[in-house]
Structure formats: structure tokens, C-alpha cells
Amino acid sequence: MKRPLPDARRDRIFHRDAHRCVYCGVSFPALELTVDHVEPRVKGGDASDGNLVTACRQCNTAKGGEAAWSYLARDPALRAGFLERAAHIWPRLRRAIIEAGTKAGSASR
Numbered sequence: 001m002k003r004p005l006p007d008a009r010r011d012r013i014f015h016r017d018a019h020r021c022v023y024c025g026v027s028f029p030a031l032e033l034t035v036d037h038v039e040p041r042v043k044g045g046d047a048s049d050g051n052l053v054t055a056c057r058q059c060n061t062a063k064g065g066e067a068a069w070s071y072l073a074r075d076p077a078l079r080a081g082f083l084e085r086a087a088h089i090w091p092r093l094r095r096a097i098i099e100a101g102t103k104a105g106s107a108s109r
């Protein structure tokens, strides 16, 4: 069970991302949005702003408990859109996403 973030932080992240899901790029009212951890809490991700992005309910459900880089590695178009929109994430997370995408291109999985 995810511990809910304080409303003020949620609002700040939504505002920063212009109420737009960083995965599908669609804008939603705040009620339809969630705050997603790029690096999941279970994998050691924290609740710092650079690890948090705005995601619509549908994309957050599709991503589930996966790390963003592993979820994005399967879909180059999705990954490109994410990297364009999620400009505020920590550089090391950005690198992980780019690297996972490069590897996926040559992997057999």
C-alpha cells in the first residue's frame, strides 16, 4: 500500500508538470492525476521532487510497481515522450532511462 503524499506536495508536482501526465502527455484535472515514483519506493526510491512525476491513473496502473526505466524500455515512443516531458527528474534517473532504452534495443527479451 502506497503511503499518500501530503496534498501540498502533490499540488506542487502537478503544477510543475502542468497537470499533464508525463507518460501519455494528456492533461487531466487534479482528481484524475496521481504522483508516480520514477524509482519505486520498494526499490529504494524516495519522495524527493526529482523522483516524482505526474501520471494519470491509467498510466500509473499500467506501470504498476515497475521502475520507470524498465516500463519505458519496452516502448521507444513512450520513452521519448517521457524524457521530453519529465524534464525535472534527477539526472541519474534520466540516465537510467536512456541506458535501459539503449539496452532494450539490442536485447532479445
Ligand SMILES: [Zn+2]
Pocket: 021, 022, 023, 024, 025, 026, 055, 056, 057, 058, 059, 060
Ligand atoms: Zn497517462
